[in-house]
Amino acid sequence: MALLRIENLGQAYKDAVILTDINLSLERGEVFALIGPTGSGKTTLMKLIDLLTKPSLGSIYFDEVDVTEAESDRLAARRRMSLVQQKPIVFNMNVYDNVAVGLRWRGVAKNSIREKAEHALDLVGMADYAHRDAKTLSGGETQRIALARALVIQPDLLLLDEPTANLDPNSVSKIEEVIEHVIKEHEISVFMxxxxxxxxxxxxxxxxxxxxxxxLQMGKPDEIFNAPQSKEVAEFVGIDNILAGTIEKKDGELADVKVAGGAISAISGFEKGESVYALIRPEDITLSLARDGGSARNVFGGVINKIITLGSLVHIEVDCGFPLFVVLTARSTIDMGLVVGTQVFISFKATAIKVIRRWS
Ligand SMILES: Nc1ncnc2c1ncn2[C@@H]1O[C@H](COP(=O)(O)OP(=O)(O)OP(=O)(O)O)[C@@H](O)[C@H]1O
Ligand SMILES: [Mg+2]
Incomplete structure (x- = not known):
């Protein structure tokens, strides 16, 4: 039985349609991550699930009760969920009171408040900060207090809107540790x-x-990251090489995909003549200065067109009749003496390519 179920949900503000036909369900103890570019409607969907705003279309069920309209049902469901907002605000009081205040509002007995609040502060590693003025906390600390405030009521559903956006890597891993711990220890469902x-x-x-x-797609994490079903999802999950092509030849599972300026060997269930995209992750491509006789089915000579350094990683565009993006470390780029114009060889396995149907 799903804790949360959403059917055909839609949201519009005046003429602007923000969400279209959203369907999803969340079981007890399950963690759902909503990903998408900025402005795609993530916070809007989160607010609808938090039952603060009513949707323009569709239904929301919490614990199999329809909570789309009736205020009393919405209120009862709201008491069993808590939201940590994208930009959390703390109240102008000390850290302990920031966490305890929600329990006071709920009329929880005094002795029980202390125990619960201390436990929640412990959980997020902020017990030593109980008497600090909450307004003086850093971004990462503020986020942890917001998390403690959400957890203290022991919700069935925890809603986290960008829990680690704009935090330093150290704070990110602390927050993630807390989230992982809570997921494991308590049978809590998380929508983030x-x-x-x-x-x-x-x-x-x-x-x-x-x-x-x-x-556009919903599934297990590795399905989304390794088998995107559309060009948009592939782009969003960081598959830089998306080549439009046609299946030219089929030999069992092995297919020749004709792309503009060349042909590549891939494993594919599609038939001859079908229009497809060939997706290749840059990290699955090997770049070398000499043609080597490795086992890769796809080996192409090419010329470096562009080099973009991003921190310790270097993105290299190679023209091998068609453009291919490769990622190397800055170290190996220097060691190999790679510059724009260098002649190189590119290789990748047929199994490194994901072939999806091309639309339009
Ligand atoms: N109350 C509102 N009235 C009109 N438009 C709104 C309203 N709230 C949100 N929008 C618009 O809806 C779109 C989606 O916004 P939303 O905040 O849900 O995106 P998001 O995916 O959370 O983005 P981000 O990743 O930047 O947080 C945006 O274009 C936003 O301007
Ligand atoms: Mg948002």
Missing amino acids: TTHDMVQGQRLSHKVGVLIDGQM
Whole structure:
């Protein structure tokens, strides 16, 4: 039985359609990560689930009760969920009171408040900060207090809107540790949004990709990351090489995909003549200065067109009749003496290519 179920949900503000026909369900103890580019509607969907705003279309069920309309049902459901907002605000009081205040509002007995609040502060590693003025906390500390405040009521459903956006890596891993711990120890369901695909993959059981208000794909994390079903999702999950082509020849599972300027060997279930995209992750491509006789089916000579350094990684565009993006470390780029114009060889296995149907 699903704790949360959403059917044909739609949201519009005046003429602007923000969400279209969203369907999803969340079981007890399950973690759902909603990923998607900025402005795609993630926070809007989160607010609808938090039952603060009513949807323009569709239905929301909490614990199999329809909570789309009736105020009393919405209120009862709201008491069993808590939301950590994208930009959490703390109240102008000390850390302990920030966490305890929700329990006081709920009329929880005094002795029980202390125990619960202390436990929640412990959980997020902020017990030593109980008497600090909450307004003086850093971004990462504020986020942890917001999390403690959400957890203290022991919700059935925890809603986290970008829990680690704009935090330093150290704070990110602390927050993630807390989330992982809570998921494991308590039978809590989590619905979170994130820009960070790796985080979505790491923490969740199910991932949904929201682009332009539409849930383009939903599934297990590795399905989304390794087998995107559309060009939009492939782009969003960081597959830089998306080549439009046609299946030219078929030999069992092995297919020749004709792309503009060349042909590549891939494993594919599609038939001869079908229009497809060939998807190749840059990290699955090997770049070398000499043609080597490895086992890769795809070996192409090419010329470096562009080199873009991003931190310790270097993105290299190679023209091998068609453009291919490769990622190397800055170290190996220097060691190999790679510059624009260098002649190189590119190789990748047929199994490194994911072939999807091409639309339009
Ligand atoms: N109350 C509102 N009235 C009109 N438009 C709104 C309203 N709230 C949100 N929008 C619009 O809906 C779209 C989706 O916004 P939303 O905040 O849900 O995106 P998001 O995916 O959470 O983005 P981000 O990743 O930046 O947080 C945006 O274009 C936004 O301007
Ligand atoms: Mg948002």
